[in-house]
Amino acid sequence: GQNIDQPTEMTATEGAIVQINCTYQTSGFNGLFWYQQHAGEAPTFLSYNVLDGLEEKGRFSSFLSRSKGYSYLLLKELQMKDSASYLCAVRDRGNTPLVFGKGTRLSVIA
Amino acid sequence: DTGVSQDPRHKITKRGQNVTFRCDPISEHNRLYWYRQTLGQGPEFLTYFQNEAQLEKSRLLSDRFSAERPKGSFSTLEIQRTEQGDSAMYLCASSAGVHGEAFFGQGTRLTVV
Numbered sequence: 001g002q003n004i005d006q007p008t009e010m011t012a013t014e015g016a017i018v019q020i021n022c023t024y025q026t027s028g029f030n031g032l033f034w035y036q037q038h039a040g041e042a043p044t045f046l047s048y049n050v051l052d053g054l055e056e057k058g059r060f061s062s063f064l065s066r067s068k069g070y071s072y073l074l075l076k077e078l079q080m081k082d083s084a085s086y087l088c089a090v091r092d093r094g095n096t097p098l099v100f101g102k103g104t105r106l107s108v109i110a
Numbered sequence: 111d112t113g114v115s116q117d118p119r120h121k122i123t124k125r126g127q128n129v130t131f132r133c134d135p136i137s138e139h140n141r142l143y144w145y146r147q148t149l150g151q152g153p154e155f156l157t158y159f160q161n162e163a164q165l166e167k168s169r170l171l172s173d174r175f176s177a178e179r180p181k182g183s184f185s186t187l188e189i190q191r192t193e194q195g196d197s198a199m200y201l202c203a204s205s206a207g208v209h210g211e212a213f214f215g216q217g218t219r220l221t222v223v
Contacts, residue, residue: 004152031210033211033212035214041216042114042201042215042216042217043153043201044214045211045212045213048211087152087153089152091210095141095205095210097155097158097166098143098155099155100145100152100153100154100155101152102150102151102152103151103152
């Protein structure tokens with residue numbers, strides 16, 4: 001089976017750094033994706049990891065450890081507009097459909 | 111081409127009616143996915159096409175749901191005899207390339223009353 005776990009909610013302060021964790025158990029592995037979704041809107045692609053290590057893209061970084069079935073999304077210099085749900089998704093083989101976690105709702109407060 | 115487009119954006123229907131949604135993927139994306147999302151949950155996979163071939167259907171997809179992608183371009187998702195439990199956001203996504211990240215449309219929000 002497939003199981004993807006991430007915290008339901010997190011709160012962080014504007015200007016701070018927040019780390020959103022994701023653990024997964026899938027029959028295979030061919031990539032982990034992070035998406036951002038604002039309320040009432042479509043998910044938008046943030047990052048992709050297929051090899052172990054850190055991928056950095058501006059204020060956002062994503063880390064992957066395949067042996068631990070673990071990833072995190074790091075958001076730096078938080079802004080109010082970062083308040084959204086962050087979805088972790090895994091592709092278990094080939095180019096099959098992504099399997100999504102339930103998402104982490106991040107609230108950025110002043 | 112500005113992205114994946116879905117129509118309609120909102121649909122309210124009475125229980126027992128049939129509804130059909132349309133998705134136009136990004137040009138040249140050969141893969142098209144349908145997902146369903148309810149409040150507070152992540153997108154849940156329904157079905158997937160590569161070109162015009164429907165390659166996979168979720169076990170969650172009852173016989174009341176059918177999807178097509180004629181000529182490998184746009185796709186339609188039909189729900190027959192709608193039930194209140196079908197109320198959700200229906201998301202379409204398309205992908206291409208080595209990494210194949212999925213690009214999502216704005217979704218169709220279905221409310222069954």
